[in-house]
Amino acid sequence: MRFIADFHVHSHYSRATSKDMCPEGIWKWAQLKGVRVIGTGDFTHPKWLKELDEKLEPGGDGLFTLRKEYQTGDVPVSCRTDVRFILSAEISCIYSKNGKTRKIHSIILAPDFAGAARINLALSKIGNLLSDGRPILGLDAKELLKITLDKSPEAMLIPAHAWTPHFSVFGAASGFDAMEECFEELTPHIHAIETGLSSDPLMNWRLSALDRLTLVSNSDAHSAAKIGREANILDTDLSYPSIIESIKTRKGFLGTIEFFPEEGKYHYDGHRDCGVSLTPKETIHHGHLCPVCNRKVTIGVMHRVEKLADRDHGFRLEGAPSFTSIIPLPEIIAEGLKCGVNTKKVESLYFPLLEKLGSEFTILLESPLDDIERASTPLIREAVTRMRTGNVHIAPGYDGEFGKIRIFGDVERKEIKGQLKLL
Amino acid sequence: MDPRETQIFDGLNEAQKAAVTTTAGPVLVIAGPGTGKTLTMVRRIVYLVHQGVQPESILAVTFTNRAAREMKERTAALLGQSAGAVFIGTFHLLGLLIIQDNRSDDFSICDRDEQIELLKPLVGGSARKARQVAGHISRIKNYLEPDNPSSLTVFGGGRDGVDADQRELYNAYQAALRERNAFDFDDLILKPLEILVDSRIAQSYRDRYRFLIIDEYQDINPAQYRLLRLITNARNNICAVGDPDQAIYAFRGADIGNFLNFEKDFPDAARITLSENFRSTGTILQASNALIRNNVKRIDKMLFTLREQGAQIAVIDAPDDRAEVEFIIREIEMRMGGTSHLQMRKNTAERDYAGASFRFSDFAVIYRTNAQAKALEDAFSASGIPYQVLGCRSGTKSREIEETIAYLHSLIHAGEAGDPRETSGREAKLLSPADFFDPRADTVMLMTMHMAKGLEFPVVFITGVDEGLLPCTIIKEDVDREEERRLFYVGMTRAKNDLFLIHARSRFLYGQRLAPMPSPYLGAFPESLVDKTVIPDRTRKQEEKDRQMGLF
Numbered sequence: 009m010r011f012i013a014d015f016h017v018h019s020h021y022s023r024a025t026s027k028d029m030c031p032e033g034i035w036k037w038a039q040l041k042g043v044r045v046i047g048t049g050d051f052t053h054p055k056w057l058k059e060l061d062e063k064l065e066p067g068g069d070g071l072f073t074l075r076k077e078y079q080t081g082d083v084p085v086s087c088r089t090d091v092r093f094i095l096s097a098e099i100s101c102i103y104s105k106n107g108k109t110r111k112i113h114s115i116i117l118a119p120d121f122a123g124a125a126r127i128n129l130a131l132s133k134i135g136n137l138l139s140d141g142r143p144i145l146g147l148d149a150k151e152l153l154k155i156t157l158d159k160s161p162e163a164m165l166i167p168a169h170a171w172t173p174h175f176s177v178f179g180a181a182s183g184f185d186a187m188e189e190c191f192e193e194l195t196p197h198i199h200a201i202e203t204g205l206s207s208d209p210l211m212n213w214r215l216s217a218l219d220r221l222t223l224v225s226n227s228d229a230h231s232a233a234k235i236g237r238e239a240n241i242l243d244t245d246l247s248y249p250s251i252i253e254s255i256k257t258r259k260g261f262l263g264t265i266e267f268f269p270e271e272g273k274y275h276y277d278g279h280r281d282c283g284v285s286l287t288p289k290e291t292i293h294h295g296h297l298c299p300v301c302n303r304k305v306t307i308g309v310m311h312r313v314e315k316l317a318d319r320d321h322g323f324r325l326e327g328a329p330s331f332t333s334i335i336p337l338p339e340i341i342a343e344g345l346k347c348g349v350n351t352k353k354v355e356s357l358y359f360p361l362l363e364k365l366g367s368e369f370t371i372l373l374e375s376p377l378d379d380i381e382r383a384s385t386p387l388i389r390e391a392v393t394r395m396r397t398g399n400v401h402i403a404p405g406y407d408g409e410f411g412k413i414r415i416f417g418d419v420e421r422k423e424i425k426g427q428l429k430l431l
Numbered sequence: 432m433d434p435r436e437t438q439i440f441d442g443l444n445e446a447q448k449a450a451v452t453t454t455a456g457p458v459l460v461i462a463g464p465g466t467g468k469t470l471t472m473v474r475r476i477v478y479l480v481h482q483g484v485q486p487e488s489i490l491a492v493t494f495t496n497r498a499a500r501e502m503k504e505r506t507a508a509l510l511g512q513s514a515g516a517v518f519i520g521t522f523h524l525l526g527l528l529i530i531q532d533n534r535s536d537d538f539s540i541c542d543r544d545e546q547i548e549l550l551k552p553l554v555g556g557s558a559r560k561a562r563q564v565a566g567h568i569s570r571i572k573n574y575l576e577p578d579n580p581s582s583l584t585v586f587g588g589g590r591d592g593v594d595a596d597q598r599e600l601y602n603a604y605q606a607a608l609r610e611r612n613a614f615d616f617d618d619l620i621l622k623p624l625e626i627l628v629d630s631r632i633a634q635s636y637r638d639r640y641r642f643l644i645i646d647e648y649q650d651i652n653p654a655q656y657r658l659l660r661l662i663t664n665a666r667n668n669i670c671a672v673g674d675p676d677q678a679i680y681a682f683r684g685a686d687i688g689n690f691l692n693f694e695k696d697f698p699d700a701a702r703i704t705l706s707e708n709f710r711s712t713g714t715i716l717q718a719s720n721a722l723i724r725n726n727v728k729r730i731d732k733m734l735f736t737l738r739e740q741g742a743q744i745a746v747i748d749a750p751d752d753r754a755e756v757e758f759i760i761r762e763i764e765m766r767m768g769g770t771s772h773l774q775m776r777k778n779t780a781e782r783d784y785a786g787a788s789f790r791f792s793d794f795a796v797i798y799r800t801n802a803q804a805k806a807l808e809d810a811f812s813a814s815g816i817p818y819q820v821l822g823c824r825s826g827t828k829s830r831e832i833e834e835t836i837a838y839l840h841s842l843i844h845a846g847e848a849g850d851p852r853e854t855s856g857r858e859a860k861l862l863s864p865a866d867f868f869d870p871r872a873d874t875v876m877l878m879t880m881h882m883a884k885g886l887e888f889p890v891v892f893i894t895g896v897d898e899g900l901l902p903c904t905i906i907k908e909d910v911d912r913e914e915e916r917r918l919f920y921v922g923m924t925r926a927k928n929d930l931f932l933i934h935a936r937s938r939f940l941y942g943q944r945l946a947p948m949p950s951p952y953l954g955a956f957p958e959s960l961v962d963k964t965v966i967p968d969r970t971r972k973q974e975e976k977d978r979q980m981g982l983f
Binding site for chain 1: 767768769770771772787788789790791792812813814815816817818831832835836838839840842843845869871872873874
C-alpha cells in the first residue's frame with residue numbers, strides 16, 4: 009500500500025512545543041496533512057509514554073491507532089484516514105570525543121511499548137528523562153546506538169537532521185566528518201539519515217559515502233500544523249517490520265517529500281544578528297568572520313556538503329528513491345493572496361480547500377490544477393504550478409533564519425492578473 | 432634498571448618515589464590535594480609485588496567504594512591477575528571479611544533503608560524520627576564502646592550522658608538486629624573488634640597482612656582506629672596516607688588526632704610529604720594555601736605547582752539564590768556552546784568557546800549543606816542539563832524517579848515474562864546510591880563539600896559562600912572553625928582550571944529568607960588572585976521577562 013509517513017515530531021512535553029501536540033491533535037493534523045503513519049515523538053518521556061499507553065491501542069504489527077473515544081477532532085470527510093502511530097523519540101547526545109564537544113541528535117523508532125520502556129530504563133540511569141521530551145544526555149552517540157539495539161533489537165536509530173550546524177552528525181559546529189568517526193564499528197547499524205529541511209537528496213548524493221544510506225525526511229514538528237512539512241512515501245504493508253525493512257533495503261521506499269533546501273534555516277552561512285547571509289565562497293573570502301561584527305559566522309548546510317562532497321553538483325545517484333520539492337500550502341496561499349502566512353485570510357481559504365479537494369498533500373501533489381483554481385484563485389493555481397515545476401525564487405535561509413519564498417514578483421503578479429482578466 | 436622498575440617509577444617525582452619504596456617499617460605520607468596520592472599508593476602496591484611480596488599479604492583500605500574501585504582498576508592495569516589477590520576495599524569490606532572468616536551462620540546485612548524500617552516501630556512510626564535516631568546510634572557505634580553506651584556523651588546530642596529512653600531505644604534496636612541475625616553497617620566494624628579480642632585470631636590477621644596501606648588516615652574514626660591497631664603492631668609495615676588539612680569527618684567521629692599522633696603510635700615512622708600539586712593552577716593553589724594557613728591544628732606544608740598561574744578566582748556577588756544557579760547554568764551553557772537552539776540564540780553575544788572540548792562532567796557545583804541542594808536541583812532539572820546529586824537524591828526527585836522506574840518495569844513485564852533483575856549479594860549492599868547511575872552517564876555533578884573529597888573537576892562552582900554557611904553557624908553557633916575552613920579548602924582544591932565562589936545577598940534556606948553577608952573566608956585571599964563581579968538586583972522589567980519566558 010502506498011502511504012506517506014512522518015517519523016519525527018515532538019509532544020507537548022518538549023521545549024517550545026505547542027499544546028496541540030497531544031495524541032488527539034497529532035491524529036487530527038496528520039489527516040489534514042495527508043500523513044498515514046506518524047511518529048509519536050518523545051517516547052523517552054515517562055509521562056508522554058503513559059499518555060500514549062492510555063490513548064493508543066495496538067493496530068496490529070507494531071503500529072498503533074488512537075482509541076475511538078479520543079477521536080474527537082473535527083476532520084473533513086475529504087481528509088479522513090485511518091492514522092497509524094509509530095513509537096519514536098529524539099535524543100540529544102552532548103559529549104566530548106577526539107578533543108571536541110559533540111552534539112548529536114538521533115531519532116529512535118521502537119517496535120513496541122516494552123522495547124521503548126527497556127530503552128527508557130537504561131537511559132534513565134544516564135540522565136533525566138523527565139525534564140524535556142527531547143532529553144539531553146551526556147552520552148556518546150555510539151553508546152546510545154549500542155543501548156538501543158541491546159535493549160530492543162528491532163529498534164532503529166537514525167541520525168536526525170544530519171547537516172544542521174549545531175546538533176547533528178555532520179554539523180559544522182559539533183559534528184563529525186564521517187559516520188565512522190561517530191559510530192565506529194557500529195556504523196553498519198546505521199541504515200538511514202534524516203536530511204533535514206536545509207538539504208535535499210540532490211545535495212546528499214554528492215557524497216559517495218552516503219550511497220548505502222536511505223535518505224529519510226521528516227517534519228520535526230513542534231506544532232500540529234507543521235506535521236508533514238517533510239515526509240516519506242512508502243509502498244509496503246502497514247506494519248512496523250515492513251516499514252523498517254523498507255528503510256533498510258529501500259524496497260518499497262519510493263522517496264521523500266522535501267522543502268526546497270533554500271527555505272531551510274541553515275542552507276547558507278551567515279550571522280543572523282547582523283542580517284548577514286553568505287554563500288560558502290563568500291564565507292571563505294571573509295575568513296569565516298562576519299563582515300559586519302567580525303564574529304565567527306555560522307557555517308550552513310550547503311557549505312558543509314561542499315566541504316565533504318566528492319562529486320559535483322547535479323550528480324544523480326542511479327536507482328536511488330526520488331524526491332519531490334514542495335512549499336507548504338499556507339505559504340502558497342499567502343503568496344497568492346499577498347498576505348502573511350499566519351493570517352485569518354490564509355486560514356479562511358486553507359480549510360475550505362481541504363474540504364473540497366482533500367488533504368494538503370493531495371492538493372500539493374495530485375489535485376488537477378483546474379480543481380485547485382475552482383476552489384481558490386487563479387493566482388494560487390499558478391503558484392501551485394510553479395511549485396510543481398520548481399519555478400520559484402527563494403532567498404536562502406541562514407543562521408536560524410528561514411529562507412524567504414517569492415513565487416511572484418510584484419510586476420509579475422500584476423501581469424498575471426491582467427492576463428487572466430483578458431482570458 | 433629492570434625495565435619493570437622503570438615502569439613502576441615512570442612519571443614519579445622524588446617524594447613519590449620515596450613513598451613507593453619506603454617499605455620497611457611504618458611510614459606516614461602527608462599528601463596534599465592533587466599530589467598524586469592514588470598514583471603513589473598504586474605504584475607502592477606494584478613495587479611490593481615486584482619485590483616478591485605475596486599479593487595476599489597486602490591490605491589497602493580506602494575511605495569510599497569509589498576510591499577502592501579506582502585503585503583496583505589502576506592496580507589491575509599494572510599487575511594483571513595477581514592484583515585480584517590484593518585486598519583493596521573499605522573498612523566495612525574488611526570488617527565483613529573478618530566476620531565471614533569467623534562465623535559459619537548465615538547472617539544478613541541491614542542497609543540504611545532496612546535500618547529505618549527496623550527503627551520506625553520503635554519510635555512510633557515516624558520515618559523522620561527513625562532517621563534521626565539511626566544517626567545517633569551510628570555515632571555511638573563509631574565513637575566506640577558499644578557495650579557501654581552510657582559512657583558516651585554524644586547520645587542525644589547532650590553532654591549530660593544518655594537519658595534512659597535513649598538507652599532503651601538503643602537496646603531495643605540491637606535486640607531487633609539480633610533477632611534477625613543482622614548487622615548494620617557500623618556493626619561491620621564493631622563485630623570484628625569483638626572477634627579480634629581473641630589474640631590468636633588478631634595475630635592471624637597480623638600474620639596474613641604484612642603490608643598495610645591506609646588511605647585518608649586523617650578521617651578514620653575511633654572504631655576504625657582500634658580495628659587497625661588490632662591488626663598491626665608497632666613495627667608493622669603500615670603506610671598511613673592522608674592530609675590533616677582535609678580532615679572533615681569529625682561529625683562522624685573522625686579524629687584528626689589519629690593522624691597527628693601517628694608518629695607517637697609508631698615511633699620509628701618515616702615521614703614523607705608530597706607537596707607538588709599536579710591538579711590546580713597557581714592561582715587556585717595560592718589562594719587555598721592562603722586560606723588554610725590560618726588553621727592551627729595542622730602540619731605545615733607548602734604546596735607548589737608547576738602549572739601556569741591561570742585565571743583569577745571569580746568571586747560572584749549575586750542578588751539571590753536563584754541568580755546564583757542561573758549564573759552557573761549560563762556559564763556551563765557558554766562553555767558547552769549551548770545545549771539547545773533556544774540557548775544558542777541567548778548566547779550569541781557572550782564569550783566564544785568555539786573549538787573548546789567540554790563535557791558535562793567537567794563541571795561541579797559544590798556546597799556546604801544538603802539543604803542547598805534542592806534549589807540547585809530544581810534549576811538544573813528545569814534547564815535540561817544532565818546532572819546528578821552525588822551521594823543522595825532529594826526526596827521528591829528520587830520518588831519521581833522510583834515511580835518512573837516502577838512504571839517502566841510494569842510495561843516491560845506486560846510485554847514478556849521473567850524478572851531480569853539480578854539478585855544482590857552481601858557485598859552489593861555496601862554500594863552507595865551513586866552506584867545507581869550508569870558509569871557511562873556524563874553529567875554535571877552536584878555535591879556537598881564532604882562528598883567532594885578525592886574528586887577533581889576542570890571547573891568548580893562553590894555556592895553559598897555566605898556568612899552563616901561558611902563557616903556553617905546557621906544551625907549551631909559553636910562549630911569547629913578549623914574544620915569549617917578545611918571543608919572550604921577541600922571544596923576549593925577540587926578545581927583544576929576555573930574556580931567560582933558565589934555569594935547570594937538573599938537566600939531562602941531552612942524555611943526562611945536570609946540576607947547574609949559574604950563569607951569571612953573570602954578575606955583570606957590576596958586581592959591579586961581574585962576577580963570580583965557584582966550582579967545587580969533584578970529590575971522589574973527583568974522579572975516580567977523571566978515570567979514570560981516561563982510561559983514558553
